[in-house]
Amino acid sequence: MADAVEIVEVAPRDGFQPILPWIPTATKIDFLRRLAAAGLRRIEIGSFVSPTAIPQLRDGAALIEAAAGIPGLRPQVLVPTAKRARDAVAAGARFLVYVLSASEAHNRSNVRRSVAESVEDYARMLDALPAEVELRINLATAFDCPFDGKMAVGPVLELIGRLAALRPDVEICPCDTTGRATPDHVATLIAAARACCPQVSAWAYHAHDTYGMGLATTWAAHGAGVRVFDAAAGGLGGCPFAPGATGNVATEDVVWMFERMGIATGVDVAALLPVAADAAALPGATAGGRARFALLGSEKQASREMVGGCSA
Amino acid sequence: MADAVEIVEVAPRDGFQPILPWIPTATKIDFLRRLAAAGLRRIEIGSFVSPTAIPQLRDGAALIEAAAGIPGLRPQVLVPTAKRARDAVAAGARFLVYVLSASEAHNRSNVRRSVAESVEDYARMLDALPAEVELRINLATAFDCPFDGKMAVGPVLELIGRLAALRPDVEICPCDTTGRATPDHVATLIAAARACCPQVSAWAYHAHDTYGMGLATTWAAHGAGVRVFDAAAGGLGGCPFAPGATGNVATEDVVWMFERMGIATGVDVAALLPVAADAAALPGATAGGRARFALLGSEKQASREMVGGCSA
Numbered sequence: 001m002a003d004a005v006e007i008v009e010v011a012p013r014d015g016f017q018p019i020l021p022w023i024p025t026a027t028k029i030d031f032l033r034r035l036a037a038a039g040l041r042r043i044e045i046g047s048f049v050s051p052t053a054i055p056q057l058r059d060g061a062a063l064i065e066a067a068a069g070i071p072g073l074r075p076q077v078l079v080p081t082a083k084r085a086r087d088a089v090a091a092g093a094r095f096l097v098y099v100l101s102a103s104e105a106h107n108r109s110n111v112r113r114s115v116a117e118s119v120e121d122y123a124r125m126l127d128a129l130p131a132e133v134e135l136r137i138n139l140a141t142a143f144d145c146p147f148d149g150k151m152a153v154g155p156v157l158e159l160i161g162r163l164a165a166l167r168p169d170v171e172i173c174p175c176d177t178t179g180r181a182t183p184d185h186v187a188t189l190i191a192a193a194r195a196c197c198p199q200v201s202a203w204a205y206h207a208h209d210t211y212g213m214g215l216a217t218t219w220a221a222h223g224a225g226v227r228v229f230d231a232a233a234g235g236l237g238g239c240p241f242a243p244g245a246t247g248n249v250a251t252e253d254v255v256w257m258f259e260r261m262g263i264a265t266g267v268d269v270a271a272l273l274p275v276a277a278d279a280a281a282l283p284g285a286t287a288g289g290r291a292r293f294a295l296l297g298s299e300k301q302a303s304r305e306m307v308g309g310c311s312a
Numbered sequence: 313m314a315d316a317v318e319i320v321e322v323a324p325r326d327g328f329q330p331i332l333p334w335i336p337t338a339t340k341i342d343f344l345r346r347l348a349a350a351g352l353r354r355i356e357i358g359s360f361v362s363p364t365a366i367p368q369l370r371d372g373a374a375l376i377e378a379a380a381g382i383p384g385l386r387p388q389v390l391v392p393t394a395k396r397a398r399d400a401v402a403a404g405a406r407f408l409v410y411v412l413s414a415s416e417a418h419n420r421s422n423v424r425r426s427v428a429e430s431v432e433d434y435a436r437m438l439d440a441l442p443a444e445v446e447l448r449i450n451l452a453t454a455f456d457c458p459f460d461g462k463m464a465v466g467p468v469l470e471l472i473g474r475l476a477a478l479r480p481d482v483e484i485c486p487c488d489t490t491g492r493a494t495p496d497h498v499a500t501l502i503a504a505a506r507a508c509c510p511q512v513s514a515w516a517y518h519a520h521d522t523y524g525m526g527l528a529t530t531w532a533a534h535g536a537g538v539r540v541f542d543a544a545a546g547g548l549g550g551c552p553f554a555p556g557a558t559g560n561v562a563t564e565d566v567v568w569m570f571e572r573m574g575i576a577t578g579v580d581v582a583a584l585l586p587v588a589a590d591a592a593a594l595p596g597a598t599a600g601g602r603a604r605f606a607l608l609g610s611e612k613q614a615s616r617e618m619v620g621g622c623s624a
Contacts, residue, residue, distance in 0.1 A: 179606065182573045183531045209524070212565040212602035216528040219495045246602060253524040261494045290524035290558060290600075294491065 179210025235288025250289025327548025491522025547600025562601025
């Protein structure tokens with residue numbers, strides 16, 4: 001095996017988040033069990049955010065408790081502030097994802113404060129964080145912002161440097177929030193960040209597939225040295241108000257691509273497919289992904305290809 | 313502008329081919345006009361193949377005649393044999409795409425002969441071809457075969473070398489027929505082919521998006537030096553017997569990715585989008601692509617993003 005990567009399953013957080021109809025906690029727990037059984041051992045199980053802003057994720061504490069009972073599962077919980085981090089740790093979280101945005105406009109929209117205030121808040125969180133709590137930083141809009149457009153590499157690098165200086169043993173994950181990051185941009189930023197901040201313990205990448213570039217940028221990030229990749233089963237995460245516009249890159253697509261290249265993911269794609277199909281079929285979900293259809297329809301497809309004709 | 317690429321629109325051939333309900337010739341001509349008006353000046357307008365195997369493409373001669381009247385259009389016509397090439401040239405074709413497969417099983421299924429027989433037939437065609445006719449070779453299953461699986465690079469390179477030796481001033485296009493080519497494989501084969509056959513005048517790449525890797529492999533081919541890319545408006549080309557399984561990489565996705573990186577395509581994506589949407593809506597079509605939904609729904613999406621919350 002040439003190589004190995006770690007897939008972080010984010011459907012239970014980023015994927016469920018825009019779904020308006022309530023997904024019962026028991027259903028969420030069942031997804032966690034089935035995802036873990038398919039080999040997805042690291043799952044973003046939820047977040048501690050305003051239940052008014054994101055009512056779907058208001059059962060974070062119950063999910064932390066349930067996740068502790070799933071063998072081999074390494075759950076991570078997203079938090080946008082030091083205060084929410086305290087709540088999550090009090091509820092039993094042992095792996096936090098602190099989210100802030102590289103762009104001022106998105107950070108204000110997302111967490112109602114400036115980027116500098118989020119960095120200060122992050123520093124305050126570090127001061128209070130128990131030593132055993134693992135940490136990732138999700139840097140939203142690291143490449144493109146829905147309000148400010150394409151992000152210049154220099155200031156984003158500078159922000160990463162400031163965050164890395166506060167604590168080196170974190171995983172830093174530049175996120176393509178809008179799906180408009182191009183593979184060259186992803187490769188450039190991540191290679192530069194790794195060169196600038198060699199002390200950072202790990203780098204991750206979070207792709208959206210809104211414009212079809214999810215696998216292209218994932219592969220570009222791999223080329224730049226990333227070995228941890230976010231993805232959502234069924235390609236969940238689409239925006240319910242933009243019909244057909246999809247969200248996170250699909251876990252089954254990412255797993256299929258890496259495994260096809262001989263890069264181990266630890267995920268059993270055959271076990272994942274029915275879970276991904278069930279996630280995609282959740283009421284109110286906007287699903288994405290390609291491999292699911294191709295693999296589930298492959299027998300029919302093979303018989304069609306037998307017809308011959310003149311394909312290229 | 314850092315760079316430029318040429319997009320070859322293949323919806324009228326590879327995209328329409330699997331559509332079972334007849335698309336009237338006048339409708340096809342209207343698509344050619346609108347695609348050309350959007351900046352797609354090189355279009356694979358049809359093929360000369362068995363009308364029994366592919367009844368949808370039986371109006372090749374009429375399309376050649378109509379294409380000649382569309383300003384700026386450079387139409388290419390696919391042919392699987394020297395005999396069909398003769399027919400196409402007699403009908404007025406001035407740019408032929410000769411298709412053969414790298415794999416024995418697919419070539420037998422596609423054109424009912426061995427690969428060696430196709431190479432001999434190609435040589436015979438060259439002997440009879442008027443000097444003014446431009447030529448491309450589409451090498452199907454260059455990476456993966458629905459029957460034989462993943463193709464080893466060595467024998468495919470050897471085949472490309474044999475074809476290149478017969479005539480250097482051709483464009484050679486390794487095709488990912490199944491959509492299962494990975495970006496590393498595409499980069500490796502094309503870089504090696506370019507190194508082995510420097511006399512070949514141009515290299516192209518033909519992606520399918522069946523597993524979501526269409527843009528990833530397109531970008532990988534660009535990295536290996538390719539500057540000519542096939543794509544189909546609306547991501548047409550899916551298999552009607554595998555619901556949801558999509559076909560060619562969508563032209564609008566490819567154009568959007570390249571333009572976003574500052575690489576000129578000559579295509580006006582705003583003019584292309586309604587054409588792509590109409591192609592995707594053809595009765596019996598299996599459409600694909602992502603950018604179309606994101607761009608057509610972008611206003612609604614922007615208002616959703618204003619809601620805030622905690623996106624990454």
